[in-house]
Amino acid sequence: MGEKSVQKKKYIVETARKVFVEKGFKRVTMKDIVEACDISRGGLYLYFENTSQIFAEVLKLESEETDDVFSNSITEDATAVDILLLFLKEQKKEILRKKDTLTQAIYEYYFDNNNLSRKDNVLRRQFESAVKVIEKLIEIGVENGEFVCEDCAGTARNIMYVLEGLKIVSQTSGLSPDAVDRELMYILQQIGTE
Amino acid sequence: MGEKSVQKKKYIVETARKVFVEKGFKRVTMKDIVEACDISRGGLYLYFENTSQIFAEVLKLESEETDDVFSNSITEDATAVDILLLFLKEQKKEILRKKDTLTQAIYEYYFDNNNLSRKDNVLRRQFESAVKVIEKLIEIGVENGEFVCEDCAGTARNIMYVLEGLKIVSQTSGLSPDAVDRELMYILQQIGTE
Amino acid sequence: MGEKSVQKKKYIVETARKVFVEKGFKRVTMKDIVEACDISRGGLYLYFENTSQIFAEVLKLESEETDDVFSNSITEDATAVDILLLFLKEQKKEILRKKDTLTQAIYEYYFDNNNLSRKDNVLRRQFESAVKVIEKLIEIGVENGEFVCEDCAGTARNIMYVLEGLKIVSQTSGLSPDAVDRELMYILQQIGTE
Amino acid sequence: MGEKSVQKKKYIVETARKVFVEKGFKRVTMKDIVEACDISRGGLYLYFENTSQIFAEVLKLESEETDDVFSNSITEDATAVDILLLFLKEQKKEILRKKDTLTQAIYEYYFDNNNLSRKDNVLRRQFESAVKVIEKLIEIGVENGEFVCEDCAGTARNIMYVLEGLKIVSQTSGLSPDAVDRELMYILQQIGTE
DNA sequence: CATGAATGAGAGTTCATTCAT
DNA sequence: GATGAATGAACTCTCATTCAT
Numbered sequence: 158m159g160e161k162s163v164q165k166k167k168y169i170v171e172t173a174r175k176v177f178v179e180k181g182f183k184r185v186t187m188k189d190i191v192e193a194c195d196i197s198r199g200g201l202y203l204y205f206e207n208t209s210q211i212f213a214e215v216l217k218l219e220s221e222e223t224d225d226v227f228s229n230s231i232t233e234d235a236t237a238v239d240i241l242l243l244f245l246k247e248q249k250k251e252i253l254r255k256k257d258t259l260t261q262a263i264y265e266y267y268f269d270n271n272n273l274s275r276k277d278n279v280l281r282r283q284f285e286s287a288v289k290v291i292e293k294l295i296e297i298g299v300e301n302g303e304f305v306c307e308d309c310a311g312t313a314r315n316i317m318y319v320l321e322g323l324k325i326v327s328q329t330s331g332l333s334p335d336a337v338d339r340e341l342m343y344i345l346q347q348i349g350t351e
Numbered sequence: 352m353g354e355k356s357v358q359k360k361k362y363i364v365e366t367a368r369k370v371f372v373e374k375g376f377k378r379v380t381m382k383d384i385v386e387a388c389d390i391s392r393g394g395l396y397l398y399f400e401n402t403s404q405i406f407a408e409v410l411k412l413e414s415e416e417t418d419d420v421f422s423n424s425i426t427e428d429a430t431a432v433d434i435l436l437l438f439l440k441e442q443k444k445e446i447l448r449k450k451d452t453l454t455q456a457i458y459e460y461y462f463d464n465n466n467l468s469r470k471d472n473v474l475r476r477q478f479e480s481a482v483k484v485i486e487k488l489i490e491i492g493v494e495n496g497e498f499v500c501e502d503c504a505g506t507a508r509n510i511m512y513v514l515e516g517l518k519i520v521s522q523t524s525g526l527s528p529d530a531v532d533r534e535l536m537y538i539l540q541q542i543g544t545e
Numbered sequence: 546m547g548e549k550s551v552q553k554k555k556y557i558v559e560t561a562r563k564v565f566v567e568k569g570f571k572r573v574t575m576k577d578i579v580e581a582c583d584i585s586r587g588g589l590y591l592y593f594e595n596t597s598q599i600f601a602e603v604l605k606l607e608s609e610e611t612d613d614v615f616s617n618s619i620t621e622d623a624t625a626v627d628i629l630l631l632f633l634k635e636q637k638k639e640i641l642r643k644k645d646t647l648t649q650a651i652y653e654y655y656f657d658n659n660n661l662s663r664k665d666n667v668l669r670r671q672f673e674s675a676v677k678v679i680e681k682l683i684e685i686g687v688e689n690g691e692f693v694c695e696d697c698a699g700t701a702r703n704i705m706y707v708l709e710g711l712k713i714v715s716q717t718s719g720l721s722p723d724a725v726d727r728e729l730m731y732i733l734q735q736i737g738t739e
Numbered sequence: 740m741g742e743k744s745v746q747k748k749k750y751i752v753e754t755a756r757k758v759f760v761e762k763g764f765k766r767v768t769m770k771d772i773v774e775a776c777d778i779s780r781g782g783l784y785l786y787f788e789n790t791s792q793i794f795a796e797v798l799k800l801e802s803e804e805t806d807d808v809f810s811n812s813i814t815e816d817a818t819a820v821d822i823l824l825l826f827l828k829e830q831k832k833e834i835l836r837k838k839d840t841l842t843q844a845i846y847e848y849y850f851d852n853n854n855l856s857r858k859d860n861v862l863r864r865q866f867e868s869a870v871k872v873i874e875k876l877i878e879i880g881v882e883n884g885e886f887v888c889e890d891c892a893g894t895a896r897n898i899m900y901v902l903e904g905l906k907i908v909s910q911t912s913g914l915s916p917d918a919v920d921r922e923l924m925y926i927l928q929q930i931g932t933e
Numbered sequence: 934c935a936t937g938a939a940t941g942a943g944a945g946t947t948c949a950t951t952c953a954t
Numbered sequence: 955g956a957t958g959a960a961t962g963a964a965c966t967c968t969c970a971t972t973c974a975t
Contacts (some may be wrong), residue, residue: 162938165938179461181380183377183459183516184377186964186965186966187965187966188964188965188966193375196939196940197939197940197941197966198532198940198942198967199939199940199941199942199968199969200939200941200967202966202967202968203937203938203939206946206967207966213950218396221935229958255465257418258934261462263523264458264462264519264522264523265377265459267522267523267524268375268455268458268459268522268523271449271524271525272524276380277353278524278525280523280524281524281525284524308537308540311533312400312537312539314533314534314537315513315534315537315538316521317516318512318513318516318517318534319509319512319513320516321515321516321519321520322513322514322515322517322519323512323514323516324519325458325515325516325518325519326475326478326512326515328461328462328465329457329458329461329465329472329474330461330465330472330473330474330475330478331464331465331475339508340508340512341510343502343505343506343508343509344509346502346505347541350482353955355955356955359948380947380948380949381948381949381950382947382948382949389959390946390956390957391956391958392950392951392957392958392959393950393951393952393956393957394949394955394956394957394958396949397948397955397956400951493959550958550959552797560812568960569850570824571749571766571847572765572766574943574944574945575944575945575946576943576944576945584960584961585883585961585962586945586946586961586962586963587946587947587948587960587961587962587963588959588960588961588962590945590946590947591959591960594946601830604967605886621847648946649850651911652846652850652907652910652911653765653847653850655910655911655912656763656843656846656847656910656911659837659910659912664861666912668911668912669912669913670906672912689835696792696925696928697927699921702921702922702925702927703901703922703926704968706901706904706905706908706922707897707900707904708904709903709904709907709908710899710901710902710903710904710905710907711900711904712907713846713903713904713906713907714863714866714900714903716846716849716850717845717846717849717850717862718849718862718863718866719860719863727893727896728896728897729898731890731893731894731896731897732897734890734893742936765975767967768969768970770969770970772970778935778936779935779936779937780936780937780938780971780972781935781936781937781971781972781973782934782935782936782937784970784971784972785934785935789970828969890946901965924971
């Protein structure tokens, strides 16, 4: 596959992403993507066999970009509290953004493909790496006297599960900004922040 | 609708439930249910217009039965700790039971029907009622000196979000019994239990 | 499947037969049959899964009718020579009828399905039963002094292989009536007939 | 067309032959051949318009080689019986070799292209030339007292039709080595051989 | 000459939904 | 009420064929 093909493949993945954001994963058909990309029926099959394969590629792209964003926040010079607050603020936005988000599609995708190995499960990898980062942040905060925490690893995991809980509740039952704030406040209080 | 019709409708809902447990919500077709119920294609349409309507009925039945179970645990005489532990143990089973559970179907259903009013959203109602119960339990526990907790309502909500987080992570990425235990322990430590 | 369904199934098989006669087996699609029968796309799938299944049914019908025809010829009172001549005359017609015959379709079908058991292979069954009949005829002819033949079974088989050879040559290379006559004459001379 | 083109065309035909042996004629697509030859899709079209054209070329090559083989057997010094036995032994192998043979593909090809002139029909040419050779052999055998035969031409033709019959029955219904032997024996007895 | 990306026609198949009985 | 045959829309997937490079 030449240079041009790589370009086109990327174009398809990016365009398909929009479709997944709009319709989730299951409702999306190859035809939907063909139409969104404005290419021929057969053309799409030159690059991907089915929607799962396309979505896997979307996730790969997604995780690359997310990783970048994450490291950006950290390399900046700021206190642990600042960074954690920034992270939670981002998460809040993500949680409340019911539409215009890949969240639902990702869940639907893994409902169908929950047999993936740990390595291939982007969701898991991101979860675990986020836990690590938060743990590190808390440790630094504790050293600096910003946080109080006995079990940093446990707290980090707890935070991530709460965030996951908020996400799924938001997607399935709806959640107000205030409700999210309330939970984030609770978390911060646990580690001794205002 | 006569007595017989009511009977048949209930039969359909109960049979359909099994299908939803097995296949989730989206993958289930009217045909699947017709075949599971061994009734005629047209016959099903006399009672339900589509799978959403059937699933709504499944949920209604579900919530009635769940409510019962819940109140049962509480009416027994036992300490707050005992009841909470029992509740969490039940939740653990539910979380780990990847198959043979309606969980995935429920999520999928609300992904499609997330525009339901608060009243019609069984998921939300159950979440909120569970929060109430836990809050009450904690309050009782605090009075009895079993728990230590400043913000009982906040803690109750936090617990429920963690449980939701565990549930969705289990469904999409897999979760070991140990991993669940670890999180439940963390929760219990927060409120001053072993 | 009720009485009406049986009727319709038969209608489809009979209509499909015409299509197979015209186009052979491999070139026929489900769509071809749908159009020939003037039924809906989905309607055909109610009765048959694929063209092989339909063709199997065509063959079943065919063999029933052929068996009848055969026994008819035999029950009439006539000399062995008469019956054999009649049989060969019928075969000649069949051999020369390049179009308007199922021959090609049958060959194509068995090319694809040559893994059928002896029981399911109509072609084989018909071949073997024809051999039996011819053998019997020759034996009777020998008794009556009409034929001369030492190995009746061998001769009967030989005749059938020649007929098969004529059939396939006719289908693939073309054959003149004279060429067929010449071969049939040769056969008759072998068993001492004019 | 330059020397190189001739080479490539020959390469394609020889590679395609393997594909036809494996899949028959009808099931083979231009794509199959492109992949087997490991050339470009467009590249194949520079040499051939469709599979029929390629197969015609395969047949041409085939007939050249077969002719060679045939003449070889004859030029050796051996009795007529020896040569005929050798020929029949070869035919037996060919008849029983259900896979790894072009037989089925050839039949399928002529089913679709039975409108070819006598000149272009390789099958017919080979049949006729084989008849001639067998006729000559028998005549020689009769002169040498090896065979007894009144109508050498008729017998030769009869033998070829039996062989064709055996071939098609083998392909469509299956045939045991014993069954083939039995028929070949019958033929040899007709011309007064053991 | 050669490549291989791209197109679009067409085959297979499944179901939601209707409707005569 | 109940049945289940029938319809047709919608989707998946595969290739023959073309054409810019």
